[in-house]
Amino acid sequence: MLKLMAVCGSLLLASDGNFYGTTRSGTNDDYGSIFRMTPGGALTTLVRFNGRNGQYPHGNLLQARDGFIYGRTIAGGLSDHGTVFRLTTNGAFAAIFHFDGINGAGPWAPPVLGLDGDIYGTASDGPGNGGVAFRLVPPPRITKLTQSNEVVAVTWYSFTNGVYQLKLSTDLNATPWVPVGTQILGKADAPTQVTANLAKGQSFHRMALLSWLR
Numbered sequence: 001m002l003k004l005m006a007v008c009g010s011l012l013l014a015s016d017g018n019f020y021g022t023t024r025s026g027t028n029d030d031y032g033s034i035f036r037m038t039p040g041g042a043l044t045t046l047v048r049f050n051g052r053n054g055q056y057p058h059g060n061l062l063q064a065r066d067g068f069i070y071g072r073t074i075a076g077g078l079s080d081h082g083t084v085f086r087l088t089t090n091g092a093f094a095a096i097f098h099f100d101g102i103n104g105a106g107p108w109a110p111p112v113l114g115l116d117g118d119i120y121g122t123a124s125d126g127p128g129n130g131g132v133a134f135r136l137v138p139p140p141r142i143t144k145l146t147q148s149n150e151v152v153a154v155t156w157y158s159f160t161n162g163v164y165q166l167k168l169s170t171d172l173n174a175t176p177w178v179p180v181g182t183q184i185l186g187k188a189d190a191p192t193q194v195t196a197n198l199a200k201g202q203s204f205h206r207m208a209l210l211s212w213l214r
Helices: none
Strands: 007-013 019-023 033-037 041-046 055-057 069-075 083-087 093-100 119-123 132-136 141-148 151-157 163-167 177-187 191-197 204-212
Touching: 033 191, 069 132, 177 191
Parallel strands: none
Antiparallel strands: 007 019, 019 033, 033 041, 055 069, 069 083, 083 093, 119 132, 141 151, 151 191, 163 177, 163 204
């Protein structure tokens, strides 16, 4: 039996030169899908929504400055009120936010990418059922990591007035991560660099976004 795919929203031309889009139906569960299409027309289904990871993607996708592709579903998720999802150009998918009615529901309006690099959108319901506005802040993206003797230099793409902290751990399964050096105020949508002394033996580093100064 042939199923017709109802494409929802415009195609996104991503940084890898391919087109990305969503469908509202035509998958096994009829909950929608995300697909990638080459300029030559070769189509690959990357994600099939199953309700738990979202249901009925709606509207256009957008690619943020961190390189990820973002979108939303108007239903499904942990509370069946919709989700915000993130996708890599390699097809790695994650539902990163679940609406529960209190924090919003059914985000129909398309989100937009702000000048500060954050993603803004609206949803219905919320306290008093008057609707909500939300902001999604993409995580720091490390672009370069170099080592000279016992000193490591970390370069990451920062956002305007973001307060960052380099953290270290000698065991990925252990918590908490230990702060290294002082907190750093990120530059305006530009690469930022910090240097730190390495711990003896094996160690891991990550960059944490602590807060925003607005």
